[in-house]
Every structure is written in C-alpha cells, then in structure tokens.
Amino acid sequence: MTTTSPQGRTELLRPDGSPVRVLVVDDEQSITELLSMALRYEGWQIRSAGDGTGAVQTAREFRPDAVVLDMMLPDMDGLAVLGRLRRELPDVPVLFLTAKDALEDRIAGLTAGGDDYVTKPFSLEEVVARLRGLIRRSGAADHRSDSTLVVGDLMLDEDSHEVSRAGQNIHLTATEFELLRFLMRNPRRVLSKAQILDRVWSYDFGGQANVVELYISYLRRKIDAGREPMIHTRRGAGYLIKPAAS
Amino acid sequence: MTTTSPQGRTELLRPDGSPVRVLVVDDEQSITELLSMALRYEGWQIRSAGDGTGAVQTAREFRPDAVVLDMMLPDMDGLAVLGRLRRELPDVPVLFLTAKDALEDRIAGLTAGGDDYVTKPFSLEEVVARLRGLIRRSGAADHRSDSTLVVGDLMLDEDSHEVSRAGQNIHLTATEFELLRFLMRNPRRVLSKAQILDRVWSYDFGGQANVVELYISYLRRKIDAGREPMIHTRRGAGYLIKPAAS
DNA sequence: TGTGTTTCTCAGGAAATTCACAGGTTCCGC
DNA sequence: GCGGAACCTGTGAATTTCCTGAGAAACACA
Numbered sequence: 001m002t003t004t005s006p007q008g009r010t011e012l013l014r015p016d017g018s019p020v021r022v023l024v025v026d027d028e029q030s031i032t033e034l035l036s037m038a039l040r041y042e043g044w045q046i047r048s049a050g051d052g053t054g055a056v057q058t059a060r061e062f063r064p065d066a067v068v069l070d071m072m073l074p075d076m077d078g079l080a081v082l083g084r085l086r087r088e089l090p091d092v093p094v095l096f097l098t099a100k101d102a103l104e105d106r107i108a109g110l111t112a113g114g115d116d117y118v119t120k121p122f123s124l125e126e127v128v129a130r131l132r133g134l135i136r137r138s139g140a141a142d143h144r145s146d147s148t149l150v151v152g153d154l155m156l157d158e159d160s161h162e163v164s165r166a167g168q169n170i171h172l173t174a175t176e177f178e179l180l181r182f183l184m185r186n187p188r189r190v191l192s193k194a195q196i197l198d199r200v201w202s203y204d205f206g207g208q209a210n211v212v213e214l215y216i217s218y219l220r221r222k223i224d225a226g227r228e229p230m231i232h233t234r235r236g237a238g239y240l241i242k243p244a245a246s
Numbered sequence: 247m248t249t250t251s252p253q254g255r256t257e258l259l260r261p262d263g264s265p266v267r268v269l270v271v272d273d274e275q276s277i278t279e280l281l282s283m284a285l286r287y288e289g290w291q292i293r294s295a296g297d298g299t300g301a302v303q304t305a306r307e308f309r310p311d312a313v314v315l316d317m318m319l320p321d322m323d324g325l326a327v328l329g330r331l332r333r334e335l336p337d338v339p340v341l342f343l344t345a346k347d348a349l350e351d352r353i354a355g356l357t358a359g360g361d362d363y364v365t366k367p368f369s370l371e372e373v374v375a376r377l378r379g380l381i382r383r384s385g386a387a388d389h390r391s392d393s394t395l396v397v398g399d400l401m402l403d404e405d406s407h408e409v410s411r412a413g414q415n416i417h418l419t420a421t422e423f424e425l426l427r428f429l430m431r432n433p434r435r436v437l438s439k440a441q442i443l444d445r446v447w448s449y450d451f452g453g454q455a456n457v458v459e460l461y462i463s464y465l466r467r468k469i470d471a472g473r474e475p476m477i478h479t480r481r482g483a484g485y486l487i488k489p490a491a492s
Numbered sequence: 493t494g495t496g497t498t499t500c501t502c503a504g505g506a507a508a509t510t511c512a513c514a515g516g517t518t519c520c521g522c
Numbered sequence: 523g524c525g526g527a528a529c530c531t532g533t534g535a536a537t538t539t540c541c542t543g544a545g546a547a548a549c550a551c552a
Contacts, residue, residue, distance in 0.1 A: 029329060037361055040337060041383070173498055189405040194363075210540085211500060217542060234407050235508065235539065236420030242406070419509055454512060456529085461510095463531055481519070481528065498549075509538070517530070522523100 012044075012135055020135055023064035024048040025055040025081070026097060027074050034203060035068060038124045039131070052076030056084045063089065066135050068127070070097040093134040095127070114138070121202035125178050129158055149184040152230060152243030154223060156184055165223050172222065175200070179215050180223070183231070183241040192238040212239075266381055269310035270294040271301040271327070272343065273320050280449060281314060284370045285377070298322030302330045309335065312381050314373070316343045339380035343368070367448040371428050374445075375404070395430040398476060398489030400469060402430055411469050418468065421446070425461050426469070429477070429487040438484035 012020050022044050024035045032048040039046050047062045049055040052073045059067065067085060071078035082094060096117035114137065116130050136147070147158040153166045161177055163170045172180060178200045183191065193212045197205065216239055220231055228244035268290050270281045278294040285292050293308045295301040298319045305313065313331060317324035328340065342363035362376045393405040399412045407423060409416045418426060424446045429437065439458045443451065462485055466477050474490035 030325065033325075033329065033332065036332075036336075046336075175499070190407045207499095208501065210502095213540060214500075214542080217540095220541095233540070234420075237407055237423075240406060421510070453510095456513095457511065459529060460512095460531075463529095467531095479529070493552100495552090496550090499547085501546080502544090504543090505541090507538105507540080509536105511534105511536085513533090513535105515530105515532090517528100519528075520526090522525095 012042075012132060019043055019045045020066070021045045021047075021062060021064045022066050022068065022131065023055065023059055023062060024068045025050075025052075025073070026068075026070040027051060027072070028070075031070070031097075034124070035127065038128060042128060042132075050074075052081040052084070055081055056088065059085055059088050059092075064092060066131055066138070067092055067094045068097065068131065069094050072099070091138065093138045095131055095134060097122070121204045123178060123200055123202050125182050125199045129181065133159065149181065151184050151187045151241055152245065154184070154230060154241075156181060163223075165227065170222050172219075175215060176218055176222070179212075180219055180241075183239070186240075188240060188242045190234050190238045190240045195238070265289055265291050266312070267291045267293075267308060267310040268312050268314065268377065269301065269305055269308060270314045271296075271298075271319070272314075272316040273297060273318070274316075277316070277343075280370070281373065284374060284445070288374060288378075296320075298327040298330070301327055302334065305331055305334050305338075310338060312339050312341065312377055312384070314341045314343065314377065318345070337384065339384045341373070341377055341380060367450040369424070369446055369448050371424050371445045375427070395427065397430050397433045397487055398491070400430070400476060400487075402427060409469075411473065416468050418465075422461060422464055422468070425458075426465055426487075429485070432486075434486060434488045436480045436484045436486045441484065 020043075022039055024032050024039070024046060025048070026032045026035070027050050029050070032050070036046045036048055047058050047064070049058045052075050055067075055069070055073075069078065069081060069085075073081060078096070078098075085092065085094070094115045096115065098117055098119055100119045114134070116134055118127055118130060133147070149156045149158065154164075156163045156177075158181065161172075163172055163177065163180065179196065182196060182199050193209055196212050197209060201207075201211070216231060216233075220229070224231055230244050231239060231241050233239055266289075268285055270278050270285070270292060271294065272278045272281070273296050275296065278296065282292045282294055293304050293310070295304045298321050301313075301315070301319075315324065315327060315331075319327060324342070324344075331338065331340070340361045342361065343366055344363055345366055362380055364373055364376060393403060395402045395404065400410075402409045402423075404427065407418075409418050409423070409426065425442065428442065428445050439455060442458050443455060447453075447457070462477060462479075466475070470477055476490050477485060477487050479485055
C-alpha cells in the first residue's frame with residue numbers, strides 16, 4: 001500500500017498498514033545516525049546496531065523488512081553476519097555497504113540473490129532508492145506502487161533509470177539522474193542548494209556548492225531544451241520542478 | 247490538529263490537543279531567550295538548556311516534540327549531544343544552529359535525514375518556519391495542515407514559494423516573500439516595525455530601520471497595485487494585513 | 493595504455509536583489 | 523495654519539546570486 005504524505009511524497013507501507021522496518025548495521029556511529037535520520041524521514045521505522053552480534057540480536061526481536069549492512073564490522077566478517085541473519089530471517093533483503101575497492105570478490109554473486117549494494121561514500125538518495133527497490137521487490141510492502149515518477153510529460157523510471165520527456169528518450173549521467181530524481185520526488189516544492197547537496201552528493205563531498213548550479217544547468221539543457229521549462233529557479237531560495245502547464 | 251487562535255493565527259497542536267513542546271539548546275543566554283520568546287509566541291511550550299548535559303537531562307523529562315540545537319556547546323560536541331538525544335528520543339526532529347562557515351564538514355548530510363539547520367545569524371521567521379516544517383513532518387502534530395496561507399484572495403504557498411492575488415501570479419523576491427509570509431501568518435494583527443525587523447531580518451541586522459518601510463512599499467506595489475488594498479498602515483504602531491472586504 | 497565520458501573547479505559576466513540616502517507627502521497636535 | 527514626526531518612494535550603487543564556457547582531473551572500459 002502506498003499513501004501520500006502532506007508533502008506529496010508516497011510512502012511504502014506493509015500490507016497491514018504499519019510502517020516498513022529497517023535495521024541499519026554499521027560500526028561508525030555517524031553513519032548509523034545519518035542513515036537512521038534519512039530513513040526515518042521516509043516514514044520508516046529504524047533500529048541500528050554497531051556490530052555483528054548486536055545486529056543478529058536486534059534482528060531477532062525487531063524483525064526488519066530490510067537490512068542495511070556494512071561489510072566491515074569489528075567483531076565479525078560481513079559474510080558471517082549475513083549467514084546468521086539469514087538463519088533468523090531467511091527472506092529479508094540486504095543492502096550491503098562496502099568500500100569502493102573491496103568490491104569484486106565477495107559482493108558480486110551475493111547480490112544475485114535479490115540483495116544489492118552501495119559503495120561508500122554513498123549519497124542518501126541512492127541508499128533510499130535502492131532500499132525502496134529491495135523492499136518493493138521482496139514483497140514485504142505492497143506491490144501496487146510502481147517505480148516510475150511522473151511530472152507533467154516528464155517520466156523517470158527508478159528501476160531502469162530511463163528518462164523521457166514527451167515520449168522522447170533522454171540520456172542522463174548518474175549524477176544528473178539522481179538530481180532529477182530528487183527534484184521529481186518533491187514536485188512543486190522549493191529545494192535549497194544545501195538540501196540538494198545533502199541528498200544527491202555523497203555525505204563526504206567537500207566541494208563547491210555551485211556544482212548544484214552546474215548540474216541544474218546540465219539538466220535544463222537536456223530536459224528543458226527548446227521546450228516549455230519545468231525546472232525553475234527561486235532566487236535566494238532554491239530550485240523546483242513542476243509540470244510545464246502552470 | 248490545527249486550531250485557530252483568537253488572533254486568527256493557526257497553531258500546531260499535538261494529536262491530543264496539547265501544545266507542541268520545543269527544547270532550545272544554546273550556550274548564549276541572549277539566544278535562548280530570544281528564541282524562547284519567539285517560539286512561545288507561536289503558542290508552543292519551551293524549555294531551554296545551556297549545555298549538552300543539561301540538554302539531555304531536560305529532554306529526558308520534558309520529552310519535546312522538537313529540539314533546537316546549537317552545534318557549538320561548551321561541554322560537548324554537537325554530534326555527541328545529538329547521539330545522546332537520539333538515545334532518549336529516537337524520532338525527535340532537530341533544528342541545528344551553526345555558524346555559516348562551519349557548515350560543509352559536519353552538518354551536510356545530517357540535515358538530510360529530515361532534520362534541518364539554520365546558520366547564525368538567523369532570522370526568527372526562518373527558525374519558526376523550519377521548526378514548523380520539521381514538526382509537521384515528524385508526525386508529532388497533525389498532518390492535515392497544508393502549506394498554503396490564505397488571506398482574502400491572497401494566497402501564499404510555503405512549499406513552492408508561489409504567491410497569487412485573485413488568481414494572478416505574483417513574483418516576489420526572497421525578502422519580500424519572507425515579509426509577506428510573516429504578515430499573513432498574523433492577519434488582522436498590527437506588527438510593529440521592530441517586530442518585523444526582528445522576525446524577517448537577521449537578528450544582528452545593523453541597517454536602517456526604514457528597510458521595513460521600503461519593503462512594505464515594494465509589497466504594496468506588487469500585491470495591492472490598483473486593487474483594494476490589503477496592507478494597511480497603523481501610524482505610530484505598525485502594519486497589518488487583512489482581507490480587502492473589511 | 494589510450495579514448496571517450498563524467499565529474500568538478502574556476503572564473504567571467506549578466507541579472508536580480510538589497511539597501512542607503514534623500515526629498516517628498518501625509519498626518520497630528522497645538 | 524505651522525512644525526515636526528512618521529511614513530512613502532525614486533534613484534542608484536554595492537552586493538549577491540545565478541548561469542555557463544573552458545578545461546583539468548578522475549574514471550570507465552576496451
């Protein structure tokens with residue numbers, strides 16, 4: 001089931017109407033806090049654990065619908081944690097957090113089972129999006145919601161990453177895609193550059209704030225080119241997207 | 247739930263009808279006093295603390311619906327305070343106060359989780375607006391209130407920052423928007439120039455007091471132009487806004 | 493390794509916004 | 523009617539904000 005919050009965002013709910021539950025496992029407290037907050041904002045119920053033992057214990061009584069699991073934990077190897085988790089909750093989907101270089105050998109394969117992964121440092125938009133995908137596919141939440149965002153004649157598919165305006169396909173780079181996704185998940189709402197930076201760029205991004213301006217400029221070139229513009233600047237406040245007709 | 251006070255302002259209330267509770271944490275007493283007054287004026291119940299230890303203690307027994315937290319406290323790092331607060335009150339939204347330059351490294355990211363921040367020096371209008379947003383989204387208060395202020399045929403949407411009179415769209419600059427928002431939050435109520443300056447401009451604004459007159463003049467040109475005026479001067483007292491018919 | 497793509501910094505320029513200043517107007521008490 | 527206080531608003535300059543081209547660096551992939 002999906003409901004629409006006052007801000008117009010759609011929320012995932014479990015079949016019985018209760019909020020989705022997610023367990024976050026990472027030994028860095030700053031990361032679990034960051035994720036917990038972001039995921040709570042989605043309307044989900046969050047618990048966190050700082051090590052493998054705690055994760056298994058919490059999972060046992062919290063019964064989450066999905067788990068975010070750092071592969072590097074102090075007490076146990078990520079795979080060992082995964083094994084024990086699976087004994088408690090055979091079907092729960094897992095989103096792995098992993099360093100960029102540790103990739104190949106271990107994650108590949110794991111993800112084939114319907115799990116997924118994100119490399120550190122991640123952007124919150126990405127984690128949220130992948131988690132939504134996992135939960136949606138796992139059947140914990142209602143299936144009726146589909147994965148396409150629509151604003152006016154602009155469509156964005158979160159699964160296939162396809163974007164089109166007025167039926168015409170548009171190629172976006174990864175960053176452009178995430179920015180557009182964030183805008184489209186908050187249509188008719190002014191988003192400040194700081195908000196955008198927080199959600200779309202990695203949590204440790206230290207660069208100039210004007211990348212946002214730059215990427216807005218790229219997006220405009222691709223989706224507003226020639227057409228009635230959908231991306232608008234609110235000088236001194238931020239940007240927003242809305243259907244052309246209005 | 248939202249009710250309308252005798253003065254015509256709408257207030258956020260908790261589901262059980264009791265007023266919203268906010269904890270203010272800052273080591274400068276002038277700031278906690280300033281904020282306490284402004285927030286009490288919203289009809290909220292306020293407690294304040296001057297350091298991290300006090301904040302956690304007060305939070306434990308006061309159980310606030312939102313927290314305003316200075317990142318620079320004498321005894322504890324802001325993040326540490328946040329961590330302990332979260333242990334007591336996992337879902338409480340936090341509004342961070344931070345110096346403009348200290349931004350990037352620590353706040354970025356944190357705010358994305360549904361928390362928010364304001365840089366010092368802030369304007370009270372901004373603090374109130376953001377706090378309202380946080381509380382509304384957190385679910386402590388009723389969700390039914392939407393984001394549009396209406397006075398007569400004048401409408402202001404706090405999400406999209408759109409303003410219209412008699413259906414006609416009106417473009418406002420950031421400052422004009424803030425000023426009009428303040429007026430419309432307090433319809434039929436005289437607001438003194440000092441009040442306006444305090445609320446709409448940063449608290450350390452050092453300029454001429456007549457910017458208020460200037461901006462009222464701008465607003466009149468844009469929203470009262472030709473039409474029945476809605477913005478009225480109360481000589482020696484201040485300004486007020488009210489529906490044209492009356 | 494080489495090539496094409498993507499991300500991001502930097503800097504210049506255009507435009508919008510903010511604000512001080514000052515002269516004008518209205519209001520009010522005397 | 524006079525004088526002063528309060529208020530209004532035109533002008534213009536300083537500042538802020540935004541946009542975008544150019545190119546360096548990082549990356550992806552063969």
